[in-house]
Structure formats: C-alpha cells, structure tokens
Amino acid sequence: MAFDAEDELIADRPVSKPVMLRNWQQVVEKVDFAFQPIVSPHTGHIFGYEALLRRWEDAGFTSIQALFDTAWDTGNLHSVDMLLRAKAIEKFARMPDAKRLKLFYNFDNRVVKTEDYQPGQTAALLADAGLERDTIFLEISERHDISNADYLKDILVRYRSQGFKIAIDDYGSGFAQLRALYECEPDIIKIDRFFIDGIDRDRRKELFVTQITAFAHMIAAQVVAEGVETREEFLCCRRLGCDLVQGFFIARPSIELPERTDLVQVAADIAADTRRQSDRDDDVVRSYLLDTPAIPSDINPVDILTYFQQNPDITLVPVVNPDGEPMGVVRDSEFKAFIYTPFGRELLQNPANRANIKRFLRRCPVADIRTSLSELLETFVATNALDGVILTENGRYLGVLDQSALLRAVNERNTLNARDENPLTRLPGNSAIYRYAAHALSQPRKRRFAVYFDFDNFKPFNDRYGFRQGDRAILLFKDILGKALSQNDWFVGHIGGDDFFAYVQSVDFEVAVEAVQRAQAMFDAQIKSFYDQETRDRGYLIGKGRDNQVTKFDLMSVSAALVRIPPERTDITLDHISVEAAKLKAIAKNSINRFASGLYDAPCAPLPISGK
Template sequence: MAFDVEDELTADRSVGPAIRLRNWKQIVEKVDFAFQPIVNPHTGHVFGYEALLRRWEDSGFESIQSLFDTAWETGNLHGVDMMLREKAINKFSRLPDARRLKLFYNFDSRVVRTRDYQPGRTAELLRKAGLERDTIFLEISERHDISNAQYLQDILLRYRSQGFKVAIDDYGSGFAQLRTLYECEPDIIKIDRFFIDGVDRDRRKELFVSQITAFAHMIAAQVVAEGVETREEFLCCRRIGCDLVQGFFIARPSVDLPERTDIVPAISGVSLENRRGIERDGDVLRSYLLDTPPIENNINPVEILSYFQKNTDIAIAPVINRQGEPLGVIRDSDFKAFIYTPFGRELLQNPANRTNISRFLRRCPIADINTSLSELLETFVAADSLDGVILTENGLYLGVLDQSALLRAVNERNTLNARDENPLTRLPGNSAIYRYAADALARPRQRRFAVYFDFDNFKPFNDLYGFRQGDRAILLFKDILGKALSQNDWFVGHIGGDDFFGYVQSVDFEDAVCAVQRAQSMFDEQIKSFYDAETRDRGYLIGKTRNGDSCDFPLMTVSAALVRIPPARTDITLDHISIEAAKLKTIAKNNPERFASGYYDAPEI
C-alpha cells in the first residue's frame, strides 16, 4: 500500500518536527535512485552518472517536485535531502570503479536557507563511502530562481569551500542570466533538453547551443548536452563542441547497477564514425603539446616554490587531483608575488595553510584531446587566456597548449589541409577523399552509400558566361550540398571541376536518396538566377558544339549516381565504386530525374 503522505504529515502537528522527520525516513526507504551515464562524445568513455529519483509515487507523491515542496513546507527539506544524498552516495559507491566516476546529484537550492542547514555532512557521507569530495557534482536547477547572482555565488562558495563541484542544470529553461553565470563560474553547465531536441535540424537551436558552449569554455566550464535521443543529435552536439552528452540515445536511466562503467560500447562505435579531420587534429596537437609536469592539489605550498625553481621555463603549473583530473593552474607570477609580500613565507609555513593551495588556484579552459583545433582556437580567443588550454584524455590530464604552441599547431594543420583541399571550394580533394574512403570502406556497416555528382551542360554555360561565373556555379553547389546533406553526417569532397563525391553510412536508403534529390532540386532552382533574363525565360541556352555548330542546350542541372555498398564487404575500394558509379552516371544523364542508384555486387576480390 502506498504511504499516505498527507495523513502522516498532518495527523499530529503538535508532536513537532522530530515525529514528522521519522515519517520522512519511511518515505525515503521507499524511493530509489536510477543512474544514467554521462559520456565523452569523442570516445564513449563514461564520465559519471546522474542520480535520478524513482518510485516516489510509492510514497503517495504526484511528482518529484511535490516531494521536495512538501519537505520544504513542513520544515524538513534539509533533513530529507541529506537522507536522499546518503542513499544516492551509498548506491553510487557500489558501482564498478566508482572512485574514478562522478556522481551528479540534483539538490534543491532552498536547502541552504533552512534553519537546520549544517555544512560538512555531505563530506562525511562521502568519506564513509570511500569517495573523494570532488566525486560529487551538486546540480542546481535553473528552474528555481537563481538569477540572483549573489545568492548563487553564496551557494557556490559554500560548496566549493568544502571541495565539491557544482553544475547548473536545465540551462536555458528558466531564470538564469549570462551575467549570473559569468560571475559565479559553475564547473559544468547542462543545456536543457528543449534546445537539444532536433538541434541537428534547427539552425537557431544549433546557434544557441554553439554560443552557450563557447561561453562556457570562456569561463572554463564544461558543457553537458542533456536529453540526446537520436544519433543525429549526438553527432551535432559533438560537432558543436559539447564536452559531454547524456540522454536516451546513450542509455536510459536504470535502477539496476551496470556491469561495466568504463565505456558505453554502442556509443564508442558511433564516436569512431565520421571523425574526418579530428584524427589529424589530434596528431598535430600531440606533437605540439607541452608535457608540463602537474602538481597535486594536496601539495605543501612551500614545495610549489621548489617546483618553479626546478622548472624555470614554466610559467604555469597545472594542478590535478588524486585521480589525475585537472583542477586549474597556478601562475608563477602570482605565487612569487605572494612570496615576496610581507610575511608571505611565514603564512605558507603556517600549519593551517600548508595543505591549502586554493588561494593560488586559477581556473583554466580544459578540453579533450579529440577537440578540433578550430574549437580550441575559438575557446582560447574567447577566454582571452594568458595561461593556455589544458588538454585531457578521457578526463585525465595530458598536457598544456600555450599561446605559441596553439598557433603553431593551427598553422601546421592549415598547411596539411591545404595540400588536400580543392583550392576553389576548400572541400577535401582527391587525396583526402581516397584516404577517407579507404578507412570508411574497411569498416563493415549495415547501411552505407557513395554518390557521385556531375553537372549537366556545364561547358556551354562556362563558354558563354566565362570561367568566373562557372566557378560561382560550382561554389553554389558546394553550399547547397552543405545544406541539403546536413541532417546526416555526410562526407563531401570535390573531385575536381564540376564533379563532387559524397559518402554516408548508418542511414536508411530512402533518407540518403531524399538528401541527394533535395540537393539536385535546390540546384535546379537556384542556378536559374545565373542566366540572363532572356535565356531564363526561353528555358535553354543557345551555344556552340565542340565542332562550332550552333545548338540549343538545356539549363544546367546535376546528375547523381548513388552506389549501395554491401554491408559486410571490407575488400571494396574507391576505384571499384567509381567504376560502378560511371555506369550509373550514364543511366542518370539519360533519366528525366537525373538520378540512378544500384548495388555494387561484384564478387569478392
């Protein structure tokens, strides 16, 4: 039978809070927590789990919010929240390799305004569970009014002083202002599901998420994309630069503890797909990464001076925790300035300060090694960071990129890309296409398609209007491909002249055809404006054949040959596909729809 909250809490108000709190203990015994993983979108590695309250209805509540509102109204919010924290922490501690993971716990920000609020109790719960203080991220929901910067800052200071991390939940759903976040500098910003839903199809949502991500990185915060439910949303959030992702596409919340917590295999597989350019950026980054030795946050401050004396060429010292996760940096200039102040050395040698380096710790932008160089450069410029950017791999400290190293890495990346780009469209050229195809075709996929695009009647247009106008037509189609194929993560390359190549996998055949034909129809409509009014009205161009004879040529269109690649074959090369595409292209050019598709069905090589 469900516990009747109203009867129990109103049965005898005269007996005081102690009796009512005892009733709340019965309520907490009935509820449970489900865990949902939060993962790195580049690798599929699990960063942590959010604890989500479940089975509240067994205690007679209509919603989670009504449970907390009732606790607040009866003066028991702090006691109830602490019982729930204990339950969540104890269950989390039973996860495999729990000490490596982070626990995201939603707490009601009204807790700090209760009369019986006592700091330090969460730290004791973590200690008993064998966990470090920075294991827990306390999520403050923006659905409560946290637009008061001073109030939010007080909460952050309270918990940071105790060694905890803080995340702003549901960002974009309620009251918070950019100024509030700028002044309070949370460790993580979780973007509300509303903005993630359909972000791959909504340019305004994509722009919003991009701007918030850039802002978060500027204040050295990480971004979690909440509520990712489709593969397309996942890939879009990764491309935008979200540091972490969470949602049904990753895994549904479960009250049962997972057997493994290192990685989500299905997401790891998706993460390896369509990462063109990222691997090259990663190789370049590693070659320029400064292998600056980090210091642990429990170091004696006096020893920091020895660190800088031993490493005279180092201006900043990265600070990590016991797990090897970066916390920030200590600047040589800041530390020495303190040393040379009156009584500076005496203060450092004071036993009360010997294990506290927080006064010297500065926040610094942190990014995964798989982040693109373009994103890193944007973060560096937006943050106006004199310190550089700390790079991590699966959340652990890897090294530092200072201003000089970052600029050299960007320059080398640009040089390498220039060798592989078509000089007109800046799309991957032949070498890049072959390299990408070799990698993609070597991996069996259930659904994969290659498409070749070729202009129809391009030469007469080029002869009449000139090469410059011909180049404009090619650039127009390049832009159209970017828009028409944006709903799926297509690879698009420019073979040369008026020939383009596309490749996509893990989408339905109908969706691939729809995207290709959308690009064709967009070009058919927009290219008309490139002709003079008389030719446009006439519907054809009067030009000359190769023999010099006058001839009527239809307005330009684009033919497309789509090759369906067998899912299990790993012996197929781009040359084999090109031969099949040439046959289909002939069919397409004689087809009113200018489109043809077929299977590559040659015997195994």
C-alpha cells in the same frame, strides 16, 4: 497512500508549515534512483551518471517537485534531502569502477535556507562509501531563481569550501542571468533540453548553444548538452563544442546498475565512424602539446617553489586531483609574489598552511584532446587565455597548449589542409578523398553508400556565361551539399571541375537517397537565377555543341550515382567503386530524375591506386 492518516500528508496540495511528518524514512525507502550516463561525444567515454529520482508515485506523490515542495512546506527539506543523498551515494558506490566516475545529484537550493542546515554531512556520506569529495556534482536547477548572484555565490562558497563540484542545471529554462554565472563560475553548465531539441534544424538554437558554450569555456566551465535524442542532435552538439552529452540517444535512465561503466557503445561507434578532421587536428595538437608535469592537489606549498626553481622555463603548473583530473593552474608570477611579501615565506612554511593550495589555484580553460583546432582557437580568443588551455584525454590531464604552440599548430594544420583541399571550394580534394575512403572502406559496416555527382550541361553554360559564373555554380552546389547532407555525418569531397564525391554510413538506404535527391532539387531550383531572363523563360540554352553546331541545351542540373557497398566487405577500394559509379552515371544522365543506384557486387580484381 504511503502514510497513515494521522500523518496528515497530502502530496498533491500544499501542506502547512507546522505539520511535522514522522515517517519520511518510509518515503525514502519506497523511492529509488535511476542513473543516466553522461558521456564524451568525442570518444563515448563515460564521465559520470546523473541520479534521477524514480517511483515517487509509490510514496503517494504526483511528481518529484511535489515531494520536495512538501518537504519544504513542512520544514523537513534538509533532512529529507540528506536521506535521499545517502541513498543515491550508496547505490552509486556499488557501480563498477565507481571511484573513477562522477555522480550528478539534483540539489534543491532551498536546502541552505532551512533552519536545520548543517554542512559536512555529504562529505561524511561520501567517505563512508569510499568516495572522494570531488566525486559529486551538485546540480543547482535554474528553475529555482538563481538570478541573485550573491545568493548563488553563497551556495557555491558553502559547497566548494567542502571540496564539492557545482553544476548549473536546465540552463536557459528559467531565471538565471549571465552576471550570476560570471561571478560564481560553476564547474559545469547543463544546457536545457529545449535548446537541444531539433538543434540540427534550427539555426537560432545552434547560435544560442554556440554562444553559451563559448561563454562557459571563457569561465573554465564544461558544457553538458541535455536531452540528446537523435544522432543528428548528437553530431551537432559535438560540432558546436559541447564537452559532454546526455540523453535517450545515448542511454535511457535505468534503475538497474550497469554492467560496464567505461563507455557507451553507440557513442563510441559514432566517434570512430566520424573521426576524420578531428584525427588530423588530434595528431597536430599532440605534436605541439607541452608535456608540463602536473603537481598533485595535496602538495606541500613549499615544494611548489622547488618545482619552479627546478623548471625555470615553466611559468605555470597544472594541478590535478588524485584521479589525474585537472583542477586549475598555479602561476609562477603570483606564487613568487606571495613569497616575497612580508612574512610570505613564513606563512608558507606554517604547518597549518601546508596543505592549503587553494589560495594559489587559478581556473584555466579545459578541453578534450580531440577538440578541433578551430574550437581551441575560439576558446583562446573568447577567454583571452593567457595561461593557455589544459588538454585532457578521457577526463585525465594530458598537457598544456599555450598561445605559441596553438598558433604553430593552427599554421601546420592549415598547411596540411591546403595540400589536400580543392582551391576553389576548400573541400577535401583527391588525396584527402582517397585517404578517407581507404580508411572508411576498411571498416566493415552494414550500411554504407558512396555517391558521385556530375553536372549536366555545364560546358554550354560555361561557354555562354564565362568561367567566373561557372565557378559560382560550383560554389553554389558546394553550399547546397553542406545543407542537404547536414542531417547525417556525410563526408563530402570535390574531385575537380564539376565532379563531387560523398560518402555516408550507418544510415538507411532511403535516408541516403532522400538526402541526395534533396540536393539535386535544391540545385534545380537555385541554378535558374544564374541564367538570363530570356533563357529562363525559354527553358533551355541555345549554344554550340561539341560538333560546333547550334543546339538546344536544357538548363544545368546534377546527375547522381549512388553505389551501395556490400556490408562487412573490407576488400573494396575507391577505384572499384569508381568503375561501378561510371556505369550508374550513364544511366542517371538518361533518366528522368537523373538518379541511379546499384549494389557493387563484383569480385575485386587488382586495380592501380590513383589519386595520390
């Protein structure tokens, strides 16, 4: 036990309120903080770290909650929390480039109910550590009842007035109501691990996260997906629009301070591997981005009027903090309306108001530049974002995308996609496949596989049931590929007719094979419904072969040829792989399971580049 007997502390049972603990300082000296990074799923860039209490057992507690509950029951919660904040801030400040990062600190919202609560102490701790006030995000856990909107708003007002950021932790786990979040507008909503666990295989969880993400963006808040433990969960959260991710897949919490704090390599590698459609959207968005100059948060309000006078075409101006991070916007109409009120100009010129820009600041949706245009469009629709969306890169202000610019960008993206996609399936066509393969094959990877799919007995089916039914069979397989290959980030293209192409990297050979054969099995099971009952019962189709003779044809199936691409080689092209795949397809069509794989190991002789 960490205490002397005279202190009467029993950590695993309630302690009566009159008991005063005289050595909480010893408790704080025994515990420690581990830090877990919170990163952008688009780049792997580290946004900040969450401080997680560790070694509470050394102080005689059975859990973190037991420590805080004991402090609350004995009337020491505020003083204990301030000691812990001081320790977390001091340790965080020793990180490399700490001034650029954000600190997420779990805040027990019962603190504001304590008799000795005094505002301003956290600001002093940050100042002593050489950090700005907006460095810290105070995480209010939904596990304590925050459904009372007025109570939550009181907490937010208290801390926002001091310049701090607020995050709602464990969202979806407890008592919170949408009304409380809507009225209080937190800066970040962290989605509880329960909804992230297996999200790539659970449509209901996916729908929940999609809706919460849309709601968060509507109130200009960012979303953190907590507890991401697999590559598949990571990719799914990114696809659903989560702004940031956190979990064991990215990095485990560590008591040791990190040597680098710019990015997490595993997330950066995945972002580089999977940057396909987002790259195209990125390029289009950048071309339409309004490079509206931002103003600093400490600007003299009088100078804002000068700004609008010098830029008459600008109707709103973004405001950024000293680190270049967006805080919101100032609208020209609202600012001038204040000026023209009685004594408005005099109030603006009053020295006491010169540093107060908050009265004019309005929240605005914020998104990373690599967010897809589809997600940006959804944000516009959901939020009725008349001001537009502020776009950032690695958390720093980049520009503004207004409604007109967004519509032009979406139109250009759709035009570009139409040129590159198959008109039936809307999958990437030959040009897009070659462009993607050229980039992917130029990047050395230890594990990478290309797969060619080809229908068996497609022509007899088409002759018997017609081209419309043949198109439906092709669309069926397109949908099957989307489901069977969804657990890894596969690229899927439609070469034409009944030929499909797929590519994946950074997965094991067995995983790739299992996904391909799952697609084949799903097609075998579902294509039967496309035949008439008599043919299904018979198990084969009677039709004419190429020699015009009546022949029995097995029910349609799909053959697959998987080419294992040698690691580290960058001299292989899609044409080289196609030659190897043609050999494997012949083997697959004559095998029982219609599958064949092989390693491309031939030297790369020059081949003409086709498919343009």
